Amino acid sequence: MIIKAALFLLVAVSVLAILGRVRLPGMRREARFCxxxxxxxxxxxxxxxxRVRR
Ligand SMILES: [Zn+2]
Structure with a gap:
């Protein structure tokens, strides 16, 4: 039982990490620095x- 809980936590953390990595470049794309x-x-x-220099 405890092993299952530990595995579930590991999977949840890894998924969150992957989502964070995917989101970060997306945010940078939206920002679009000059x-x-x-x-x-x-x-x-x-x-x-x-605008100023044209
Ligand atoms: Zn600029």
Whole structure:
């Protein structure tokens, strides 16, 4: 019984770790940092540096 509980906890932790790894790159993709100035873009608008310089 105790072994089953331990195995279940291990599986649950590993699944959470995998989900965390999958989520992190997704979050980075949504952030989308500007390649020019490195600032994170806000929403769908282009970066502020491009707006000013055109
Ligand atoms: Zn920029």
């Amino acid at each position: 390649p020019d100035c490195g600032r994170p873009r806000i929403g769908k608008d282009p970066c502020e540096c491009k």
